[in-house]
Amino acid sequence: xxxxxxxxxxxxxxxxxxxxSEGGVIQEVRITGDFFVHPEDAVEEMERALRGARVTAVRGxxxxxxxxxxxxxxxxxxxxxxxxxxxxxx
Amino acid sequence: xxWLRVIDFAVGDxxxxxxxxxAIARCVGSGRRPPTLRLYGWSPSAVSIGYFQEVxxxxxxxxxxxxxxxxxxxxxxxxxxxxxxGELTYSLIAEEGDPAVPKDIQESYARICAPIVAxxxxxxxxxxxxxxxxxxxxxxxxxxxxxxxxxxxxxxxxTLLLDMDFTQLSALRVNAEKLKDKGATDVRGRVTTxxxxxxxxxxKERVGALVAEEFGRGxxxxxxxxxxxxxxxxxxxxxxxxxRSQEWLFxx
Numbered sequence: 026x027x028x029x030x031x032x033x034x035x036x037x038x039x040x041x042x043x044x045x046s047e048g049g050v051i052q053e054v055r056i057t058g059d060f061f062v063h064p065e066d067a068v069e070e071m072e073r074a075l076r077g078a079r080v081t082a083v084r085g086x087x088x089x090x091x092x093x094x095x096x097x098x099x100x101x102x103x104x105x106x107x108x109x110x111x112x113x114x115x
Numbered sequence: 116x117x118w119l120r121v122i123d124f125a126v127g128d129x130x131x132x133x134x135x136x137x138a139i140a141r142c143v144g145s146g147r148r149p150p151t152l153r154l155y156g157w158s159p160s161a162v163s164i165g166y167f168q169e170v171x172x173x174x175x176x177x178x179x180x181x182x183x184x185x186x187x188x189x190x191x192x193x194x195x196x197x198x199x200x201g202e203l204t205y206s207l208i209a210e211e212g213d214p215a216v217p218k219d220i221q222e223s224y225a226r227i228c229a230p231i232v233a234x235x236x237x238x239x240x241x242x243x244x245x246x247x248x249x250x251x252x253x254x255x256x257x258x259x260x261x262x263x264x265x266x267x268x269x270x271x272x273x274t275l276l277l278d279m280d281f282t283q284l285s286a287l288r289v290n291a292e293k294l295k296d297k298g299a300t301d302v303r304g305r306v307t308t309x310x311x312x313x314x315x316x317x318x319k320e321r322v323g324a325l326v327a328e329e330f331g332r333g334x335x336x337x338x339x340x341x342x343x344x345x346x347x348x349x350x351x352x353x354x355x356x357x358x359r360s361q362e363w364l365f366x367x
Contacts, residue, residue: 036247039194041169057169057367059194061247063220063264065166099192099220099247 028113038100044113060100080114122153129161134354144266150209154323157198191261201278230329255307
């Protein structure tokens with residue numbers, strides 16, 4: 026199944042998450058929007074790292090598994106992204 | 116920074132424009148070129164989309180095709196922007212770690228936008244920086260900026276609307292959610308131009324020179340007029356090709 030979530034945050038940035046999953050396991054995640062993430066490559070890295078992950082592993086992967094947890098997000102908080110992804114997993 | 120190379124206003128096509136910013140960043144980052152302020156314009160008109168945006172969500176490609184508006188994905192995050200002939204664009208490229216540019220990204224937006232605000236005030240416009248990355252006049256956006264940190268540099272580029280062809284706004288597919296907290300129902304209500312505010316035409320060369328002067332003052336550095344080096348120019352064709360490619364445009 027595929028589910029999307031869109032949220033707009035104070036400061037005006039928009040974050041959209043699309044998740045394809047099966048039985049609680051992520052097959053694909055796409056993270057798009059007009060936010061800023063530094064380093065930029067971290068977004069694609071997150072998408073790659075989440076492939077095949079169970080919903081219960083999302084938090085750990087995004088908090089520590091990418092760039093050693095040193096990602097800077099501007100326009101949203103990493104916790105927002107995590108809960109949006111978790112909420113999209115079927 | 117002790118001195119800042121200024122590349123004076125020139126008009127380029129969208130892919131060339133993005134390629135030149137990247138070529139400069141690649142050379143400034145390795146310390147082979149000094150910190151640089153580049154001023155430029157756009158012809159033909161174009162939509163630039165942020166690095167993380169989905170092109171089909173943001174851009175009316177049929178409209179763009181019928182009007183000859185190009186579409187290019189930027190190296191920087193942020194939102195979709197329509198660039199028309201009335202726009203003065205700047206890019207500021209400095210080595211990461213240059214004491215003139217704060218390490219903190221939010222602070223650095225304010226720092227790099229400050230000379231632009233100062234230039235606008237010199238022109239008699241009551242402008243103010245609005246975090247995260249805008250400059251506003253009476254609540255309406257006159258300038259927006261976006262930043263990336265790659266190649267060992269801070270690259271920030273942004274718009275300054277001297278004038279705008281508002282008929283080309285239809286190139287943007289605007290999410291109504293996005294404008295809600297900004298008290299506007301459409302992009303037209305959210306943006307303004309110097310021409311609207313001052314009721315006169317300004318030359319991009321003149322405003323560009325004023326902006327450069329304020330960068331010199333704000334960063335307490337000497338301005339040196341220059342142009343792209345042979346090495347920088349040499350990088351441009353291949354980079355422009357990448358910016359022009361469908362793979363790059365549709366990567367999201």
